[in-house]
Amino acid sequence: MDTDIRALEPQPLWNKFADLNAVPRPSKKEERVIAFMKDFGKNLGLETIEDEVGNVIIRKPATSGMEDRKMIVMQSHLDMVHQKNNDTSFDFDSQGIDMYVDGDWVRAKGTTLGADNGLGVATIMAILESSDIEHPAIEALFTIDEETGMTGAKGLKGGVLKGDILLNLDTEEDDEIGVGCAGGIDVTATRTYINEKVPLHFSGFEIKVKGLQGGHSGMQIHEGLGNANKLMNRLLFKGSQKFRLRLSEIDGGGLRNAIPRESRALIAVRTENKTSFAEELEALALTIKSEFKTTEPNLQILIEKAETPLRVMDLSTQEVFLRALYAAHNGVYRMSADIPDLVETSNNMAKVIVKDGYIKIGCLTRSSVESSKWDLATALKATFELAGCEVEFSGDYPGWTPNMDSDILKVMVPIYERLNNGEKPKVAACHAGLECGILGQNYPDMDMISFGPNIKGAHSPDERAQISSAQKYWKFVLEILKHIPKK
Known part of the structure; x- marks a missing residue:
């Protein structure tokens, strides 16, 4: 009141x-x-x-x-x-x-x-x-x-x-x-993909990552908090590698200056594999929750049956997209050599959107050293460009x-x-x-x-x-x- x-x-x-x-x-x-x-x-x-x-x-x-x-x-x-x-x-x-x-x-x-x-x-x-x-x-x-x-x-x-x-x-x-x-700079990667019909005999699943603490992407980037976008990609990559999972949608994170707390993905797998897929991802979810039990005690990872999506990302794009998200740096990049316990350079993978043939990834890269800021921003740019994305730098401030x-x-x-x-x-x-x-x-x-x-x-x-x-x-x-x- x-x-x-x-x-x-x-x-x-x-x-x-x-x-x-x-x-x-x-x-x-x-x-x-x-x-x-x-x-x-x-x-x-x-x-x-x-x-x-x-x-x-x-x-x-x-x-x-x-x-x-x-x-x-x-x-x-x-x-x-x-x-x-x-x-x-x-x-x-x-x-x-x-x-x-x-x-x-x-x-x-x-x-x-x-x-x-x-x-x-x-x-x-x-x-x-x-x-x-x-x-x-x-x-x-x-x-x-x-x-x-x-x-x-x-x-x-x-x-x-x-x-x-x-x-x-x-x-x-x-x-x-x-x-x-x-200082900081926004790094935004985008690309289109072929939004093709889902193959026959596939079943839908919805994956949710939620319950993370989130927080300030600068002041708390060193605390080992979970990033919903990175955790979601870990799950999707495993499903893709072992079960040829097909990706339909992702909606993860929000503002660039906030560590993402939640992500949701809609996917499809072969109906004959749906039971083993769910078991495998549940096991990975338990592993992740164990890793984060101290910093993220309220983390939830849900793998639930859903209506089968009508369209999915083409496999060639999906392969490079999931690899790029895995490779892109998130968290502390370098500690200051001059000021004790100060994070010098970091990146927050703040937002990941996949829908209707369009991909958008939003990051905020920070550093107290201009050259180090540009070093990390360039590394991210190179990573996303390898996946066929166009990368834009914006919002640069000293x-x-x-x-x-x-x-x-x-x-x-x-x-x-x-x-x-x-x-x-x-x-x-x-x-x-x-x-x-x-x-x-x-x-x-x-x-x-x-x-x-x-x-x-x-x-x-x-x-x-x-x-x-x-x-x-x-x-x-x-x-x-x-x-x-x-x-």
Whole structure:
């Protein structure tokens, strides 16, 4: 219930989060939340503008006595990942998020919560609305479409912002201060195939992979979580090799920045082999579940009889297609040689679609090193081209190179230690795609930092925000605002 959320401390933060989450805001469909944010700024009597691509900028003067401090840019993105459980009835285009309190966590009922990056947006809104929070001059930058293309950050022109320091509120660990991030590129492979009639004396089966945790394809790519598309292909390849399985349809995964949780395939096998086929795949399913028993305890693999499909992929295409999916790299490609425990380069095989004579494979390749990003993207391109696919690169964005000599970093570290009994924060780069690298292209002299409260399971229906961490983070924010350096 929203009333439970609004009663949480700090109330200014949670109240603004509840207001925001009442507004539908899927990526690439931000019209309503843009209007909401513009109305919010104008109703406060603050200078409010929308740029050419839909970013909203709200400016608030410094509070009394803080006029001599550097202007800061407080930045978060308006859009959210829209993922839901299959058994959840929910329309992200028209409904607000249904939230509830679960102990020390705020969750959503069967959907993503939108704490990524809604808590950052709510933080900025609460500060803009406040009359008693001490702060320097603020430019609030609310970008669009961070999750599926970074088009807001890419479209922000140089010279629009006047601030000297950028506080990005999109980190998901409250003991971490972010100073760098990975860049990324979308890799899309497509091809057509002959959609021929299924042979006589074949029987249909439906194979389902579900119950996987999913999650953030950058921050959680190293956790050994199951990828529904790769697991499905393992099953199909075995069936193809031993029983000459014929493939009709695949529908696996979704958004590129989410590790795929579910996949469904419709296939056909010779009727005389249907019993042995089912037994063989059930045995493989048990093996896979055993392999993933620790990381994916709720994994389900179902092999069920179904109506025999009318058409299937031609065998020559099927052979190279299944081999390409098997060969294509998924997961961690290289760990950083310079920053301990940091994933440098990875790939997420996010979506696989086969239907009506058309194949589409969507991947997101990430890296903090440009040359390594292109190395893996090129390897994927070569793999899919061997299967007769056309491969397109799109959505390329740069990483954010760490600056360990940052002035705002030197301010924030001692504040964190003072507020947390001497505990040192983790000053680190992350494997997610933050907007700082892109914004830095047009604002190369801006000092940038990223931080935020604990958010777990982002980009999945298990997304949750920790209440106690939000309280810790809020105190940190208020102290940072008091100690922004002088001009």
